[in-house]
Amino acid sequence: MSLELRIGNYFNERSFTLTVAESCTGGLIASRITDVAGSSAYFLGGVVAYSYEAKAALLGVSWDTLNTHGAVSRETVIEMAFGARKIFNADIAVSVSGIAGPGGGTEEKPVGTTWVGLVTKDGEWARHFVWDGDRLKNKMLSSEAALQFLLDYLEGKL
Numbered sequence: 001m002s003l004e005l006r007i008g009n010y011f012n013e014r015s016f017t018l019t020v021a022e023s024c025t026g027g028l029i030a031s032r033i034t035d036v037a038g039s040s041a042y043f044l045g046g047v048v049a050y051s052y053e054a055k056a057a058l059l060g061v062s063w064d065t066l067n068t069h070g071a072v073s074r075e076t077v078i079e080m081a082f083g084a085r086k087i088f089n090a091d092i093a094v095s096v097s098g099i100a101g102p103g104g105g106t107e108e109k110p111v112g113t114t115w116v117g118l119v120t121k122d123g124e125w126a127r128h129f130v131w132d133g134d135r136l137k138n139k140m141l142s143s144e145a146a147l148q149f150l151l152d153y154l155e156g157k158l
Contacts, residue, residue: 003148004032004035004147006151007036007151008033008036008042010151011041011042011154012041012042015042016042016091017042017043017044017090017091017092018033018043018090018092018093019044019047019087019088019092020046020084020093020094020095020096021046021047021049021059021080021081021083021084021093021096022049022095023050023055023071023080023095023096023098024072024096024097024099024142025096025098025143026048026139027046028139028142028143029046029096029147030046030048032147033147044088044089045088047059047083047084047087052066052071055071055079055080055097058083058087059080059083059084060079060082060083061076061079061080061083065079070109071097072099072109072113072115073115074117076097076115077095077096077115077117077126078095078117078124078126080095080117081094081095081124082119082124091120092118092119092120092150092153093117093118093119094116094146094150095116095117095118095146096114096145096146097114097115098112098113098114098129098131098138098142099112099138100135100139101134101135101138102134102135112131112132113130114128114129114130114131114138114142114145115127115128115129116129116142116145116146116149118158125149125153127145127149
């Protein structure tokens with residue numbers, strides 16, 4: 001069974017609601033979630049905030065965070081998730097920001113560097129990854145990691 005279906009089963013059983021805040025995945029996580037029939041019962045919507053300006057204006061990520069830590073950081077994905085959760089009044093928010101490539105990487109944050117955030121009433125968590133694929137592969141791996149992170153929470157593994 002796909003991650004999306006397993007996640008949907010948990011949301012339907014528990015009557016939780018979900019939102020996403022995406023950057024490098026460009027809406028792929030939301031797309032995968034909405035591939036499941038009946039996802040409208042728990043998926044409230046999401047925000048694709050690609051630029052610094054969008055992260056600040058739409059999700060409330062502070063300019064201090066963006067200028068100090070960058071868009072691809074633990075701090076930013078946590079603030080993105082908090083912002084999305086607030087906007088949609090959702091129980092759970094998942095966020096992702098990364099460098100899909102082929103350009104944009106630095107020595108400190110090479111192409112493939114990705115952070116995934118998760119915020120619920122129970123707390124906040126983040127995971128860091130460095131993928132080694134091309135742009136499309138890195139986007140798919142990031143969406144997979146975000147969905148797995150969400151499933152881990154739902155299964156009580158965090």
